[in-house]
Amino acid sequence: MRIRSLLLSSLFLGCLLATGCPQMPFQMSYPTNDPGAINRVSSRLGGEYTAIRNGFGKPMAFIVATRPRGIVALDLETGKVLWRKNIRDTSSKIVVGTNYIFHRKGSTIIMARHIRTGEIAWKYSFKYGNSTEFYGLTCEGDNLYYVATTMTGGRMYARFADIVKVQGATGKVMWRKRANGPLGAPAARNGLVFVPYRFQYL
Numbered sequence: 753m754r755i756r757s758l759l760l761s762s763l764f765l766g767c768l769l770a771t772g773c774p775q776m777p778f779q780m781s782y783p784t785n786d787p788g789a790i791n792r793v794s795s796r797l798g799g800e801y802t803a804i805r806n807g808f809g810k811p812m813a814f815i816v817a818t819r820p821r822g823i824v825a826l827d828l829e830t831g832k833v834l835w836r837k838n839i840r841d842t843s844s845k846i847v848v849g850t851n852y853i854f855h856r857k858g859s860t861i862i863m864a865r866h867i868r869t870g871e872i873a874w875k876y877s878f879k880y881g882n883s884t885e886f887y888g889l890t891c892e893g894d895n896l897y898y899v900a901t902t903m904t905g906g907r908m909y910a911r912f913a914d915i916v917k918v919q920g921a922t923g924k925v926m927w928r929k930r931a932n933g934p935l936g937a938p939a940a941r942n943g944l945v946f947v948p949y950r951f952q953y954l
Contacts, residue, residue, distance in 0.1 A: 778931035778949055798942050805893075807851045807867045808834075814846040814853055823855065825870060835870040844886075849894040852920045860884050862898060864920060874923035878916075887913065888937025890945075894920030897938045897945050915947050 783789070806812050811828040822838040823846060844856035852864045852873055864873040878884065880902035889898035901913035913935035917926040936948030946954060 778929070778933075793944065796942055796944060805850055806848055812848070812867075814848060816842055816846065816855075823853075823865075823870065825867075834868075837865070837870045844889065847889055847891045847896070849891045849896070849920050851894055854889060854891055854896050854920070856886060856889070859886065862889065862896070862918070864896070864923060873921075876918060876923045887935060890938045890940050891920065892940040892943070892945075895926075895940070896920050897940055899935045899938055899947060901934065915945070917945070 808827075812834075813826040813828055815824045815826060816822075817824045817836070820838045821840055821842060822836060823842060824836045825834040826832070827834055839857060841858045842855055847854040849867070851867055853867055854862060854864050857863050857875075860877055860879050862876045862878070864876075865871060866873055878886075878898070878900050880900065883902050885901050887899040887901065889896060891897065896918040897915060898918070899913055899915050902911070912930050912932055914928050914930050915935060915938060916928045918924065919926050931949055933950045936951075938945050938947045940946070948954060
């Protein structure tokens with residue numbers, strides 16, 4: 753019971769972001785496991801997603817293929833390949849939005865592609881000197897979120913990390929929040945984005 757209490761007390765509701773949020777994120781002074789804050793967030797998450805949300809309106813799979821390396825768009829109802837794009841250095845999972853898919857190319861480029869054709873909508877470059885570390889990306893609708901940092905001797909020694917919101921239709925940066933210390937891969941739901949902070953906080 754004591755161990756369980758210690759584990760619970762180590763969790764921290766610390767960096768819940770929403771567009772226009774008036775509070776500064778990533779402060780160590782937030783109350784730990786505040787039931788009121790947790791309930792307020794939970795009430796905004798809604799129920800399970802029941803509808804297909806991509807622009808095709810049908811079940812789809814987007815696969816990182818090899819030989820040749822690239823992305824394949826597959827109609828799961830018919831098994832038909834809708835399009836294929838050969839991309840030599842695709843280097844991340846595919847994140848599926850409403851009208852675009854997003855993926856990383858190489859170490860410092862995020863690409864948006866039209867979901868119906870696979871054609872490039874825009875490219876976005878992020879660089880943190882010579883030691884860029886990419887932690888992950890997610891999207892909701894056509895809003896993209898990614899986390900990246902600069903490394904100084906391994907992930908444990910990251911001086912800071914940024915979580916960035918990018919407008920899916922244009923590639924424009926909507927906001928950027930910096931944390932003192934490492935972040936993890938983000939997840940988004942109903943206008944909220946969640947990110948791990950310092951390996952133990954949410």
